[in-house]
Amino acid sequence: MKYWFTLLALTSTLFISSMAQAACQHEGVCSQSYTLGPQFISPKDGDTVSSPLLVKMGIKGMRVHKAGEIIEGTGHHHLIIDGAYIPENEVVPADDKHIHFGKGQTETTIKLKPGKHTLTLQFADGHHQSYGQVMSRTIHITVK
Incomplete structure (x- = not known):
């Protein structure tokens, strides 16, 4: 028994x-606290920062690979400034608020005006198609 x-x-x-x-x-x-997905190495949620700002990006559960080819378990970062995640399978736009890191970069320097901002990391496949909310992370920062 x-x-x-x-x-x-x-x-x-x-x-x-x-x-x-x-x-x-x-x-x-x-939830956003789930351990897999993109990670802000710096800055951290709630930080007060100066501009220009160094953004360092990481990923857990997948590997960074340059854009152009689809390889299972890989993708690359996109930084969305003052915007939300991109729904799953939609292509991440390319404009001033949606910065692509198709060469596999994991850090960048950005300029922001003083005030409150949101930064969203969106991980996407080799064709810039979003992996959705589960592969995104949003933080809030204040630029002095």
Whole structure:
């Protein structure tokens, strides 16, 4: 009897764990604090900074690779200034507020006007198609 109870508990734990991981694959289910995805190495959420600002980017759970080819488990960063994440499978625009790092860069220097700003890292595939909210991270900063 004890064996069956242990087996049932183990099976339930594995099922719940796999369901949580599967749910995280769908856009919007994972919280921003989830450990996978793009990471701001600097600045940090809530920082007060000077302009120009050095932005350092990282990624957990995938690898950085230059744009141009689709390789599973890879992509590159996009920095969105004062905007939100790009929905899954949509191409990240290229303009003053959507900065592409298609060469695989992991840091940049940007100029911002004084005031409050949001910075969003959006990870996307080799064709600049967004991996969605689960592969984005937004922070809030103040430029003095």
